[in-house]
Structure formats: structure tokens, C-alpha cells
Amino acid sequence: MSTSVKSIEKGGSGRKFWRIRTRTGVDTGGGSCILVRYSLDRADNAGYADIARFLSRVGIRVPEILLHDPDEGIMVMEDVGSDDLFSFRAAPWPERRRLYELTLAQAALLHTRAHLASDCPPLQQRFDETLYAWEQDYFIEHCLGRHFKMTAADIAAHVDRTRLREIAAQLAAEPRCLVHRDFQSQNVMIRDGQPAFIDFQGLRPGLAPYDLASLLLDPYVSLPASERDGLFAHYLALARPENPAHFRTLYDLCAMQRLMQALGAYGKLGHTDGRTDFLTHIPAAIPLLREVLGKITGMEKLAALLVELGKK
DSSP states (O other): OOOEEEEEOOOSSSOEEEEEESSOSSOSSTTEEEEEEOOTTOHHHHTHHHHHHHHHHTTOOOOOEEEEETTTTEEEEEOOOSOBGGGGTTSOHHHHHHHHHHHHHHHHHHHHTGGGOSOOOOOSOOOOHHHHHHHHHHHIIIIIIIITOOOHHHHHHHOOHHHHHHHHHHHHTSOOEEEOSSOSGGGEEEETTEEEEOOOTTOEEEOHHHHHHHHHTOTTSOOOHHHHHHHHHHHHHHHOOSOHHHHHHHHHHHHHHHHHHHHHHHHIIIIISSOGGGGGGHHHHHHHHHHHHTTSTTOHHHHHHHHHHTTO
């Protein structure tokens, strides 16, 4: 028996990952585990293990936590392999559709049942008016200001902050469930043809359409409108919201929020944190946000601005 250790590059959270193998062979997760070291100055990372165990108890597939030392910021967890939903982006649609539908089934379980459990661990700040406003400002500061170098006057001419705050208040007034918060293709691992969620340390009360928009309007994976529409309908059949038309309205507003958050993160990680690889995702996210803004009253000026920014 031999042992090998390999560093894994994953996301922008500041955590470090290593795959430890106790035998050679194809990467199926067998005979290996994942060692994680996280910074103690991030409370969300410290809650990962407790959230993982909670999600597993309510029937959501996540890696098993084998060891957790919160004082040292160390975890050892099950290795669910290296294939994520992103890895299948070029696969034929029937294969991708099956994986997305299985993923949405797990999401619907999270959104409709997990919040009913009595043993939920401490979570991060719920989605409220303040958090929605923060996402909007994050986009304005790090994407429009930092990345596209727009002046405060130019931003003011194209961004109706009053309307944005109205949307924040509207979303904050809606009943909440539990949401993943970063529900995109690279946070859904595929092992033996089944999805397992990772990077769920941001789990919190929020709106189901936010997670759905995060997956279907993922800048990392280009889903044609026909595929998005089919998956949206599939989720509705699973989750069965009381008012599908209202759910669709919330979906568009949540999609705006999610894409603003993502663009803000790309700008901050790329320009402030030196992770320039994240800047390459901005050209894919800009047209998605423009498409969504075209469906929201009061966002016409910002939508027109994004058309111009998309040409740069």
C-alpha cells in the first residue's frame, strides 16, 4: 500500500484542500480522503462540518465528515471524486439533463423540507434587506467601479439605487426556506452518476429561486434558453410552489441579485485578491445579467449600460 498527497485548487474561499490516497488507481474516491485546512477568521468555514452532518440527516447527499478539529481549523472528509457538474458541460444534452434533474431533486428537498428540521445548526446571516443591498453594492463597487473603471457620476447616471433598494425590500418580505447560497456547477460533485453538494458553508434562510437562478444562470456553464426553461419547469414540478407565476417573478429578481453578487466577487477576487482567473468569467456573466434586467421594470438604464460594457 502506498500513500500520495496532492493539492487541490478549488474556488476562492481561502481554504486549502489535499487529496490523500492510500492506494493507487482510478480516481473514484475509494481509498482516499480530502484534508481541508481553513482560516479561523472565517466563521462560515468553521460551521461546515456541522452543516454537512445536518444536511446528511435530512437526506441531502454531501461528503461525510470523518474528522473535524475546529480549534486547529482542520477537517478530513469523504472523497467524492473530482468530477463536478461543470465537468459534464460538453456532454450530450440527455446525459446533462439527467444530472441536472437529479441535482434539482436534491435542491427541492433542501428548499421544501430542510427548514422544517428541529436540529438545524447555527447558520450565516439570513437573506434580509441588508444582505440584498450588500450584493447590489458589491456589484457596483467591484464590477462597475473597479473592473470597468466607471466613475461615481457615470454609475449614478445608469444605476437606480432607489429601485434596487425596492427590490431588496420586496425579496426580504418573502417567506424563507434554507438555501445553499453558492449553488453553481462547481459545487455539485458527481459520483457514481449521483450529485453531492459541497461548499455549503453559506447555508442560510433565503429564497429558493436564488439557488435555482444560481444553477441555471451559472456563468461557468452556458445553458441554452431551451435547456434552462425545461429545467425550470422540472424544478416547479418537484417543489410545487403555491403560485408558479409569483415564483417566476421572484426568480428574475433573485437572478439579478445572484449575478450581481457573482460579478462583484469576480471583480474583487480578480483585482483585490490577485485571482485574475476569476476575471475571465465576467464576459459570460454580463450578458446573463443584461438578459435578466430586461425583464425587470426600472432596470432599463442599467441593462442598456451592460450592452455597451459587453462590447469591451
